[in-house]
Amino acid sequence: MELSSPIIPLSDHIGLLPLIGDIDTTRARWILESTLEQSVNLKITQLIMDLSGVAAIDTMVAHKLLQVIRSLKLVGVETTLLGIRPEVAQAAVNLGIDLQSFRAENSLKKVLANLQYQS
Template sequence: MESLLLDKKLKHITNLILEKKEEFSKQKKYEEKDIQQQLEPWRVHLIQIYADSVSTNDTKNFEVLEEWGREVANLLVVLQLPLDVALEEISYYRNVIGEIIKEEAKAETFTFDAFYQVISRFNVVVDKAVHWVSKSYMTDFANKIQSARYAIDELSIPVVRITKEIGVIPLVGDLDTNRAQILMENALQHGSDYKLNWLIIDLYAVPIIDTMVADQIFKVIGALRLLGIQVVLSGIRAEIAQTMVNLGLDLADITTFSSLHQAVEYVNQAD
């Protein structure tokens, strides 16, 4: 009987919170009106989850909360807002809802055990909200940085079409494994799309040629040849030539030049 009475009181608190969820969602203001409008729907959702946690101890609450955390994190990343925004919101509505629970518990003369049970369950939900938002935000943020880095790397390895059948890839900076993969993808994709007969890979601005870099370049050359595209290397400085010799690299069947100008001149004559 006491259990049924407590459940009825808890349901009353849940309904009381839900009746005011729209009002609560507008209490916290941001200067940017657009951001304010986009934050309100997930505030309402958070208040709904908080309210349900008062009267139910269902694992579905946590599943809903996890999905909410992903949505919020994605919104923050899209709006370029810091994680602190979500954490402040979670904390703010913890206090708003917590105050309602406290006042209603007083009015309904909850026992200490009953109040502890309710507030503990509520705090677990709040802690889970912090956990899922933080985890999802860091994942989304890392993915966004990775995508941006990939886009920058891709733009830094362009295939420049100088005639209908001749293209140039001017490499700049260190060629790590990731950029080597982009070099392969861009060379094959654009070489095929442009229907190139020749592709000049200019190494003048590549500071270091080691075994890994040389191996990647040779793989690109081999793949391009399978497409019927001839490859010329330019920008072979003295130190690069010496490094290649020291590494025992066989350049016998690869045409090389010290400058891009010489390579372009050669290819124009050969084409």
């Protein structure tokens, strides 16, 4: 599983984490550990988590991904969610997960423009 969710550096401090396929609790746990380690090693301060390749989400996985975002914040990494598919958004709402407390965008171009403007 070592290369299944690598962070792609886009600049000195911005990284992209594309998540693709099914994410079960084992993979979600691995993503948590790997993403924290990679972010620190790469000195990432802004992470774009691309969910456009995630077809479905369940309660445990959603909570684990939120745990990833909260853990990243504790080590100084701000996360922007990208490409939340309508069915994933609906599932999150049905599961009672409040995504409004997280930054989300629908295009990578828009995210990068916002991050460039902030720096």
